[in-house]
Amino acid sequence: MLEVKGICSGYGHVQIIWDASFVVNDGEVVAILGSNGAGKTTLVRTITGMIRPWSGSVVFNGDELAGKNSRNILDHGIVQVPEGRQLFTEMSVYENLEMGAYSKETKAKLGESLEFVYKWFPKLRERKNQAAGTLSGGEQQMVAVGRALIGLPRLLILDEPSLGLAPNIVDDILSVAHSMAKEQGISVILVEQDITKALRVADRGYVVENGKITLEGTSEELESNEHVKKAYLGI
């Protein structure tokens, strides 16, 4: 279980995240929602140690992670699929997936993990020797998610997986994320601008506005919330 309390962070002297608190239970899909520039990416980068929190705590399965470096946080099983995928485009699909095995444990389980990834994304087995940069956007997102799964996450963070993808591909990626949580017990944080799609697979969600969490609730509660409807769903 992840428990984030009173996180403040930013870049240089500019504060972006203000007193953010949220919880992700085991096997839960939690959506972090908000518009462009609201601070969603900054918030999750603070959880994964890419940005140091200025204050607050990040407790994961009883361990305090605030202030720890990203490698250490990765070792605790928090693995992020970054916005924009960030693949090594010249390298093959297989080589990109292999990069997800960073620790002794994940390296030892690489063969088994690859089979797991190919089971969820059969296309990647067919394309394993192809340069990642020559794949379609959807296939590249599958590689990015696959690479994260090779890292044996206990908490998987997906940052805007829908960006630039066709709606049916987004549905596929989100349904894999949902299955990871419900069948494999991996907790998932889903950062999304596409609120309708995110709430379809999430158990609960938090809305970020100007770096603050302004609303929280179950997917049903958020979907029927008047502010969410007006500001984000155009209803």
Ligand code: ATP
């Ligand atoms: P998007 O959906 O567009 O990715 P977001 O909600 O994830 O938006 P962030 O990327 O966290 O928002 O950005 C929040 C604010 O932080 C923005 O005003 C942005 O300009 C600023 N910001 C982001 N990255 C940096 C950086 N490396 N240095 C300085 N400011 C940054």
